[in-house]
Amino acid sequence: MTKLLKTSRRTLLKSAGAGALMASSPLLGRFASAQSSEPIKIGFQQHSTGIGAAYGRWYGRTTDAAVKMINEAGGINGRPVEIIAEDDGTDPKRGAEVVEKFANQHNCDVAFGTLFSHVVIGSAPAAGEQKLPYFVVSEGHHVASGGLNRYTMQPGITDVKSQVQAMAPYVAENLGKKVTMIFPDFAFGHDHRDFFTAAIEAQGGEVLEHIAVPPAETSFTKYFPKIPRDTEVLYHVMVGPAVLTFVKELGEFFGPSSPAIFGFIDSLEAVDLASPGLEFLEGTYFWEGNPRYAQEDQTSYDKNFRAAVGVDENGASVSDASDVSTYAHMFGCWETLHIIKAGMESADYQGPADRQKLIEAVEAMTDMAESDAHPQGPKMFNGKTHQVFGVQYISKVENGRLVKVHTTSIEDTMYPDEVDYTTQSF
Amino acid sequence: MTLDARSVTLHLGLLAVLVVLGFVLPTYHQGNLARILVLATYTIGYNVLFGYTGLLSLGHAMFFAAGMYGCGLVMHLGGWPVLPALLMGLVCAAALSAVVALLALRTIGVAFMIVTLMFAQAVYLTVLYLGAWTGGDEGFVIAQASRQIAGFALTDPLTRYFAALMIFAVALLITARMMQMPFGRVLIGVRENEERTQMLGYDVFRHKLLAVIISGTIAGGAGAAYAILFGYVGATFASVQYSIFPLLWVLLGGMGTTIGPLIGVAFMFYLIDYASGLTNAYMLIAGAVLVLLTLFARAGIVGEIRNRWVPWLP
Numbered sequence: 169m170t171k172l173l174k175t176s177r178r179t180l181l182k183s184a185g186a187g188a189l190m191a192s193s194p195l196l197g198r199f200a201s202a203q204s205s206e207p208i209k210i211g212f213q214q215h216s217t218g219i220g221a222a223y224g225r226w227y228g229r230t231t232d233a234a235v236k237m238i239n240e241a242g243g244i245n246g247r248p249v250e251i252i253a254e255d256d257g258t259d260p261k262r263g264a265e266v267v268e269k270f271a272n273q274h275n276c277d278v279a280f281g282t283l284f285s286h287v288v289i290g291s292a293p294a295a296g297e298q299k300l301p302y303f304v305v306s307e308g309h310h311v312a313s314g315g316l317n318r319y320t321m322q323p324g325i326t327d328v329k330s331q332v333q334a335m336a337p338y339v340a341e342n343l344g345k346k347v348t349m350i351f352p353d354f355a356f357g358h359d360h361r362d363f364f365t366a367a368i369e370a371q372g373g374e375v376l377e378h379i380a381v382p383p384a385e386t387s388f389t390k391y392f393p394k395i396p397r398d399t400e401v402l403y404h405v406m407v408g409p410a411v412l413t414f415v416k417e418l419g420e421f422f423g424p425s426s427p428a429i430f431g432f433i434d435s436l437e438a439v440d441l442a443s444p445g446l447e448f449l450e451g452t453y454f455w456e457g458n459p460r461y462a463q464e465d466q467t468s469y470d471k472n473f474r475a476a477v478g479v480d481e482n483g484a485s486v487s488d489a490s491d492v493s494t495y496a497h498m499f500g501c502w503e504t505l506h507i508i509k510a511g512m513e514s515a516d517y518q519g520p521a522d523r524q525k526l527i528e529a530v531e532a533m534t535d536m537a538e539s540d541a542h543p544q545g546p547k548m549f550n551g552k553t554h555q556v557f558g559v560q561y562i563s564k565v566e567n568g569r570l571v572k573v574h575t576t577s578i579e580d581t582m583y584p585d586e587v588d589y590t591t592q593s594f
Numbered sequence: 595m596t597l598d599a600r601s602v603t604l605h606l607g608l609l610a611v612l613v614v615l616g617f618v619l620p621t622y623h624q625g626n627l628a629r630i631l632v633l634a635t636y637t638i639g640y641n642v643l644f645g646y647t648g649l650l651s652l653g654h655a656m657f658f659a660a661g662m663y664g665c666g667l668v669m670h671l672g673g674w675p676v677l678p679a680l681l682m683g684l685v686c687a688a689a690l691s692a693v694v695a696l697l698a699l700r701t702i703g704v705a706f707m708i709v710t711l712m713f714a715q716a717v718y719l720t721v722l723y724l725g726a727w728t729g730g731d732e733g734f735v736i737a738q739a740s741r742q743i744a745g746f747a748l749t750d751p752l753t754r755y756f757a758a759l760m761i762f763a764v765a766l767l768i769t770a771r772m773m774q775m776p777f778g779r780v781l782i783g784v785r786e787n788e789e790r791t792q793m794l795g796y797d798v799f800r801h802k803l804l805a806v807i808i809s810g811t812i813a814g815g816a817g818a819a820y821a822i823l824f825g826y827v828g829a830t831f832a833s834v835q836y837s838i839f840p841l842l843w844v845l846l847g848g849m850g851t852t853i854g855p856l857i858g859v860a861f862m863f864y865l866i867d868y869a870s871g872l873t874n875a876y877m878l879i880a881g882a883v884l885v886l887l888t889l890f891a892r893a894g895i896v897g898e899i900r901n902r903w904v905p906w907l908p
Contacts, residue, residue, distance in 0.1 A: 217877065254870065255870050261830065262866075264826065265625075273620075286828055286830060289729075289826065290826045290830075293735055293824065293825030293826055297749045297825075353723070355731050356732075358725055
């Protein structure tokens with residue numbers, strides 16, 4: 169027999185009143201929320217397809233490893249972390265759509281992980297409008313230049329301006345002061361052109377020639393005769409599918425006698441140095457955001473990081489030696505996730521209503537000591553510019569391996585503030 | 595009911611449905627539909643040239659980009675308010691399409707496709723070359739504070755939705771009306787048989803010239819609207835893939851149909867959106883669906899409906 173539940177008007181009013189009291193009490197609300205075991209949802213804007221796919225694959229592996237570690241240590245504020253990955257196709261339009269999807273469909277607490285600059289810049293307006301904290305791992309100067317908004321931060325990886333600027337003292341002292349630069353003729357290359365030219369001039373050096381290569385170029389031989397004969401250092405940075413051709417043709421052009429060659433490892437991220445045609449790189453120098461090969465003075469933090477992500481001492485996957493990682497950049501995902509954790513714990517983050525507190529908590533961060541949370545090295549965060557600064561590495565190719573020859577100071581990487589995001593309202 | 599009356603009812607009914615959707619859709623889908631409406635406006639512009647006039651352009655991204663950069667740069671560098679900037683975007687797109695039309699219309703068929711492709715590539719490389727102002731491949735953000743009209747913030751989801759709907763409605767109604775006027779009939783005549791149209795005494799070159807300008811200006815209006823409503827201007831929108839997209843959307847929706855562009859964009863948008871939630875190989879799913887559509891609905895979704903069931907569909 170079914171018993172009918174009868175509700176009188178008085179009972180209903182009592183229940184409604186109690187419910188309203190519960191809902192309107194911030195203390196009770198917080199208590200209820202604190203007891204929640206709902207996961208913290210982090211939207212991971214991943215370059216799974218498109219030109220950034222090689223980076224996206226390793227950013228994904230690093231992210232999974234960091235979240236596993238965070239969850240095994242108790243999560244964030246007692247709540248597990250859940251990664252919600254969406255492919256942005258390395259496209260700025262899709263990037264903005266993905267950010268809106270994180271905010272409005274997946275109900276993510278924050279978004280993170282974007283690498284390519286045009287996707288970051290295309291997505292940042294959506295993050296600002298949705299008031300969704302957006303932690304990018306891009307190394308672009310777009311955040312610190314002041315072009316974005318208060319919700320966009322880059323606390324886990326240094327920017328190209330500081331990286332390039334920090335190379336100049338070593339190049340001028342050890343390789344030469346007359347430099348010729350070869351770079352792709354778009355924004356990434358222009359950043360190198362502008363920042364390095366200024367930095368080498370500050371060291372008493374000069375750039376003899378800027379050789380800009382159009383973005384759709386597939387053969388580079390015709391550009392090399394433009395390199396002046398008195399060049400002491402050839403500075404190169406190239407990205408995209410034609411990188412291997414570029415390096416091979418450079419080797420064929422110079423043969424055994426070449427000036428000192430300095431490049432950014434971006435040219436060869438995810439590329440095996442043992443690839444045919446790259447033999448000529450022996451004895452040349454590279455900037456590395458994080459040394460791909462385990463060094464003699466490897467820290468326990470780097471060792472733990474490699475083990476967690478599944479990278480061997482040569483910088484390749486432990487399960488496939490031909491699957492070379494994007495080691496110079498992917499630590500940024502690991503460190504950013506640990507910063508999100510630290511920020512949420514500092515802000516006592518309970519839910520989307522605390523997003524502003526989270527931003528303020530991260531803005532208040534300064535020194536980040538080298539640790540398991542920061543295996544790349546120590547860092548210093550600038551809350552005004554939303555940009556982190558940290559040590560950079562220069563490696564030399566010896567016997568087909570990148571051997572670290574110089575570590576910059578953090579001070580080498582710093583430059584005057586170009587923006588103060590903390591003055592912007594939420 | 596006469597054909598005209600049915601056409602008016604269809605278009606006004608569609609707009610009424612879109613107005614209602616603005617109020618009832620969840621925020622996420624409301625935002626998606628705003629983007630779809632802007633891209634559908636772009637596709638309407640493309641449809642004027644391809645669907646009605648029979649000229650296959652592979653370079654329409656240059657017109658979209660002309661509107662986007664014409665509008666975005668004066669806002670970003672000159673601090674212009676929204677409406678004059680929108681007008682500047684339209685002027686830039688109209689001027690570029692007039693110049694391109696005068697040169698490209700000297701060719702026909704495959705040569706026209708190649709010439710438009712090359713012009714678009716030149717515009718794309720110009721955007722990169724002028725990186726000091728355009729931000730090159732990275733592009734630039736239009737400040738949130740400047741994206742408002744008379745105190746209405748276009749960053750507000752509902753305001754943005756209705757702004758997008760307004761732009762779409764203007765483009766839809768103008769083209770729907772145009773295709774019922776003698777000018778539009780001549781364009782269809784050019785598509786069906788250019789020589790015969792010429793022999794009947796129509797100035798075919800002038801009609802094709804105007805078609806390119808109208809098509810390019812509508813595409814540019816959509817580009818300007820995208821910059822204003824979504825706050826980003828970037829070279830990606832000038833790249834070749836954004837010339838291919840409207841072709842794909844028109845073919846999917848139904849070439850030479852007024853509502854086909856909206857259906858094509860919406861179908862493709864949600865196909866990608868849902869398929870990407872299932873697998874990283876979502877382009878494979880999209881590809882398979884497109885192959886099936888090509889096999890079984892050659893006239894596109896709306897075109898097939900017209901062929902099979904509703905012959906009066908405009």
